[in-house]
Amino acid sequence: MADVAPTNPDTLIANGDPTPAIRVRDVVVGFGSKIILNGLSLDVRRGEVMGFVGGSGTGKSVLTRAILGLVPKRSGTIEAFGLDLAVLAQRERRAMERRWGVLFQHGALFSGLTVRQNIQVPMREYLSLSQGLMDELAMLKLDLVGLRPDAADKHPSELSGGMIKRVALARALALDPEILFLDEPTSGLDPIGAADFDELIATLQKTLGLTVFMVTHDLGSLYSICDRIAALAEGKVIATGTVADMLAIDHPWVRSYFHGARASQMMPPARLT
Amino acid sequence: MKAEPEVTSDRAGDALLVRLSGPWTIGGDRALEDAAAEIERAGERFGSAIIDLSDVTALDTAGAWVIDRARARLAGRGVAVDVRWANPRHQTLLEQAGWRPFEREKPARRGGVIGLLAGVGAGAVAVLRDFVRGVAFLGEVMTALARCARNPARLRPTSVVFHVEQFGFRAAPIIVLINFLVGCIVAQQGVFQLSRFGAATFVVDLIGILVLRELAVLLTSIMVAGRSGSAITAEVGSMKMREEIDALRVMGLDPVEVLILPRIIALVISLPLLTFLADMAAIFGGLLVTWGYGGLSPEIFMARLQSAISLNTFLVGLIKAPFMALVIGMIAAIEGLKTEGSAESLGRQVTASVVKAIFMVILIDGLFAMFFAAIDY
Numbered sequence: 167m168a169d170v171a172p173t174n175p176d177t178l179i180a181n182g183d184p185t186p187a188i189r190v191r192d193v194v195v196g197f198g199s200k201i202i203l204n205g206l207s208l209d210v211r212r213g214e215v216m217g218f219v220g221g222s223g224t225g226k227s228v229l230t231r232a233i234l235g236l237v238p239k240r241s242g243t244i245e246a247f248g249l250d251l252a253v254l255a256q257r258e259r260r261a262m263e264r265r266w267g268v269l270f271q272h273g274a275l276f277s278g279l280t281v282r283q284n285i286q287v288p289m290r291e292y293l294s295l296s297q298g299l300m301d302e303l304a305m306l307k308l309d310l311v312g313l314r315p316d317a318a319d320k321h322p323s324e325l326s327g328g329m330i331k332r333v334a335l336a337r338a339l340a341l342d343p344e345i346l347f348l349d350e351p352t353s354g355l356d357p358i359g360a361a362d363f364d365e366l367i368a369t370l371q372k373t374l375g376l377t378v379f380m381v382t383h384d385l386g387s388l389y390s391i392c393d394r395i396a397a398l399a400e401g402k403v404i405a406t407g408t409v410a411d412m413l414a415i416d417h418p419w420v421r422s423y424f425h426g427a428r429a430s431q432m433m434p435p436a437r438l439t
Numbered sequence: 440m441k442a443e444p445e446v447t448s449d450r451a452g453d454a455l456l457v458r459l460s461g462p463w464t465i466g467g468d469r470a471l472e473d474a475a476a477e478i479e480r481a482g483e484r485f486g487s488a489i490i491d492l493s494d495v496t497a498l499d500t501a502g503a504w505v506i507d508r509a510r511a512r513l514a515g516r517g518v519a520v521d522v523r524w525a526n527p528r529h530q531t532l533l534e535q536a537g538w539r540p541f542e543r544e545k546p547a548r549r550g551g552v553i554g555l556l557a558g559v560g561a562g563a564v565a566v567l568r569d570f571v572r573g574v575a576f577l578g579e580v581m582t583a584l585a586r587c588a589r590n591p592a593r594l595r596p597t598s599v600v601f602h603v604e605q606f607g608f609r610a611a612p613i614i615v616l617i618n619f620l621v622g623c624i625v626a627q628q629g630v631f632q633l634s635r636f637g638a639a640t641f642v643v644d645l646i647g648i649l650v651l652r653e654l655a656v657l658l659t660s661i662m663v664a665g666r667s668g669s670a671i672t673a674e675v676g677s678m679k680m681r682e683e684i685d686a687l688r689v690m691g692l693d694p695v696e697v698l699i700l701p702r703i704i705a706l707v708i709s710l711p712l713l714t715f716l717a718d719m720a721a722i723f724g725g726l727l728v729t730w731g732y733g734g735l736s737p738e739i740f741m742a743r744l745q746s747a748i749s750l751n752t753f754l755v756g757l758i759k760a761p762f763m764a765l766v767i768g769m770i771a772a773i774e775g776l777k778t779e780g781s782a783e784s785l786g787r788q789v790t791a792s793v794v795k796a797i798f799m800v801i802l803i804d805g806l807f808a809m810f811f812a813a814i815d816y
Contacts, residue, residue, distance in 0.1 A: 264466075278783035293468045299505070303465075305541040306504055315541045323780020342465050342499035373535045374500065375528065 185248040187212045187345050187377040188233060193242030195225070195232050202228045204401030205242070210345075215371055215378040217388045220398030221419060226381045227271070229398070230347055233379075234268060235259075246345070264292055266345040267338030271353065273330040275322040281308070281333050282318040288340040307336040312366060328359045332366075339370065346371075348380040352387055360384060364391050397423070443467055444474040444502070448481040455485040460494035463502030475505035482513045482520065493524035500536035503529070511538040576695075576773050580703060583696040598701035599708075606667040606702075607709030611716055613666075614659055618717040621658060622650060622724025630733035639733055643743035646725035648752055655717035656756045657804055660763040663710055664796035668771040671702050672792035675775025676785045684776070695772075703768035710764035711757055718756065751816055759807050763800050770796045 188210040195203040202225040210216045220226045231237040233244055235251060244251050246262060254262060275284050285304040289295055295303075305315055311332040322330060331351060338346060351367065352360035364384075368391040371378050382388065388395055389409055396406045397420050405415045412424045444463045449456045457478055463471065482488040490510065495502075510520045525533060587594040629642035675698060678684050687694045722744070729735040735743075774792035778785050 277781035289465075293465065295465075295468065296472060299472055302508070302541070303501055303504060306500060306536060306539075309539065309541075310500070310536065321781055339500075342501060369535075373531050 185212075186210055186245075187247060188379065189243075189245040189248075190229070190233065191243045191245075193229075193232060193244060194240040195228055195237060196240060201401060203232070203239075206398075206402050208396055208403050208406070210377060210379050211394075212377050213375060214393040215368070215380060215391050217392035217395045218379065218381045218398065219383070219388065219395060219423065224398050225401065226398055227349055230349055230379070230381055234266075234347065264288075264341050265343055266347060267341070267343035268347045269331070269334050269338045269349060269351055271349040273322070273334040275330060275334055275337070277322050280319050280321055281313075281325070281336075284322070284333060285337045285340050287337070292341065303340075304336075307339055308333075310339070310370065311336045312362070327354050328356075328363075331355065331363065335366070339374075342374065343376070345377045345379060348378060348382075350381055350383060352382065352384045357386070360386060361390070367391060442496070443470040446474050446477040446481065451489070453486060455482060455488040456491060457481055457488055458491045458494060459506070460496070462497040463495050463506065464497050464499040465501035467502075471502065471505060475509050478506070478509040479512055482509070482518050483516055485518060487519040488513065488521070490520060490522045491524050492522065492526075492529055495525070495529060498525075498529045498532055500532065503532040503536040504538065507533055507536070507538040572773060573769065576769055579695045580700060580769065583693060583700045586696065587700065593696065595697070595701050599704050602702050602705030603708050605670070606663065606705050607712055610663065610666055610709070610713060614662055614713050615716050615720040617662065618650075618655055618658055618720040619724040621654060622646065622721030623728045625649060625654070625721075626725035626728035627732055630729060634733075640735065640739075640743060642729055642733060643725075643735070643740055644747040646722065646729075647744050647748040650721040650725065651718055651748060651752045651756045653756070653804065653808070655721050656714045656759050656763065657800065659710065659713045659717045660760070660767065660800040660804075661797050663706070663713065663764070664767045664771075664800060665793055667706065667709075668767045668796045669789050669793050671768065671771035672775040672778075672789045673785065675699070675772055676778035676788050679776060679778045680780060680785065694776075699768070699772040702772070703765060706764040706768045707761045710767075711760040714757055714760040718753065755807075755811055755816065759804065762803060762807075766799045766803060767796045770799060 186209040188208070190206060190208040192205045192207055193203055194201065194205060206229065208229075218226055218229070228237055232239050233246070233251075247265070249258070249262065251259070251262070275281075276287065279287070282301065282304045285307055286300050289300050289303065305318060308315065308318060313329060313332050313336070317325070317329065317333070322333070325333065331354075335348075335351070346367075348367070352363050355363060364387050367378065367380075370376065371391075380387065380392065392409075394406055394408060395412055396403050397412065397415070397417070398404070399417065399419045404417050405412060405420055407415075409424070412420060415421070415424075442461050444459065444461045444467045447458045447460070449458070459474075459478075461467075463474070465471065467474070478490065490506065492498075492506075506522070510522055513520045522533065626642060626646055629645045630639055633639050633641055633645070675684075678698070684694050684698075687697055726737055726740050729740055730737055771792045774788045774795070778788045
């Protein structure tokens with residue numbers, strides 16, 4: 167970790183470090199003749215919760231996967247903490263991967279391992295902590311995401327959808343990352359569960375000083391926990407800003423999204439002023 | 440140089456002042472654990488201690504956990520510990536990720552003789568259950584077949600043809616190749632061993648009877664169990680994992696009829712055809728080796744073969760093939776349907792499917808040998 171620049175969230179937040187946590191410039195991603203992202207640029211500032219919205223199939227998940235290096239980009243640059251991810255050496259790349267945690271849309275828990283072992287996978291791979299401390303940390307992470315200790319010895323197939331998301335979040339947090347990528351964290355949860363999950367993310371974000379990059383469809387999450395929102399359409403970010411900024415944007419998709427029937431119901435009256 | 444968590448302690452009157460400095464994060468790895476142990480070691484000789492966090496440069500949940508755990512353990516030994524001068528963010532972390540007991544009952548484990556006996560018992564019951572399940576499943580397959588026979592529109596010819604291509608046509612090259620090689624090996628050994636008794640021409644009888652009655656069908660069945668049985672188990676198993684089988688059921692479709700019957704029918708069609716190819720390949724291999732290595736001309740080989748074998752020698756092998764196919768298909772389907780949620784379980788079922796199918800194929804071959812001997816066929 168020491169080879170990649172200072173990583174102390176305290177000083178970074180205190181000094182208001184101007185380098186964004188993630189900086190995406192003119193990225194083009196396509197599959198075959200189909201261009202998904204066409205010259206997309208985006209900044210995610212340190213310590214903020216960035217909500218990323220867009221219609222289905224516009225490439226929200228593709229951008230996340232491109233940042234994480236799971237999908238190759240055709241051109242453009244992607245930087246994390248000011249380092250260009252394309253030119254990092256293997257060692258630096260691994261150090262970088264320790265600094266982010268990812269919650270996949272369907273959890274992507276290892277089905278052959280118990281919940282506790284799932285959370286310990288990153289610790290086991292990167293560190294040489296004693297088994298006792300790893301067990302305690304895994305239990306602590308479970309407790310932080312609001313699961314009971316008896317879930318620890320279950321296998322993913324024995325868990326409900328909401329529990330899978332929580333365990334996946336606990337695993338994403340295993341190494342205390344600085345950036346948390348969430349791909350539709352509340353999809354498939356009931357409204358109460360989704361609200362709980364939002365609150366959980368907000369609490370963890372404040373406590374741990376995380377930067378959160380969240381792809382979501384959930385208006386509730388956007389209103390309640392996102393500091394800024396970026397809207398994706400036609401392969402580009404068409405607008406960024408707070409919910410209030412979004413309401414003022416005059417783009418057909420953004421208008422119908424934030425002024426639709428569902429959005430009006432979500433709107434707390436106080437926010438309008 | 441990588442900064443590490445550090446602990447320095449001083450006496451301050453009756454109390455001990457423990458100063459923590461450096462980054463207390465999970466990146467510290469073992470050093471983090473050692474530093475935490477150091478706090479406990481320093482503290483336990485005193486009546487009270489103050490932990491000073493003002494020089495800590497970074498703290499995360501792991502760091503907060505080990506510090507607070509040290510505090511709790513010292514408190515448990517009667518040392519009053521005060522954690523002070525943490526900055527507000529660290530204070531929140533200490534509160535959120537502070538020490539807490541986790542009670543978790545360990546699963547009861549039976550050891551020794553009782554555990555061994557319990558294991559043996561469970562194994563025996565599992566074998567019995569497997570047998571009952573097999574018979575029940577055979578019943579299900581037969582009822583599905585009967586339904587299709589009464590109403591042929593329910594049969595899925597496209598699926599059957601597709602699987603005949605997968606299990607039969609695409610398996611033909613490898614089956615022909617291995618049987619050709621085995622025919623060659625049997626012939627070589629036959630010529631080599633029998634020539635010592637001056638009975639080299641009997642090699643043709645050896646090849647004809649051994650290959651047609653036993654070897655070709657056995658090798659083909661084993662190959663098909665490994666190649667197609669495993670594929671069926673993996674397909675059915677992953678469909679089970681993704682609730683696709685349940686989806687079929689709630690649509691009023693019988694998974695046995697939709698998925699398993701076409702595959703079993705395809706196997707029952709393919710395996711005899713493959714066995715025939717295997718017979719021919721092995722005899723051809725035998726012919727080439729007896730000619731090249733044993734010096735027996737093809738004309739003599741053919742004449743000898745005609746007198747050595749009769750139609751029933753050939754049929755004995757072929758009759759067994761559909762039964763082998765049925766057993767392979769059924770075991771594959773049963774094991775596939777037993778799959779649970781995890782990737783590990785799928786792997787286990789595929790292994791079990793292939794192992795059980797090969798075992799049963801050999802067992803059935805033995806039973807057939809006894810049966811044909813008894814009826815003198």
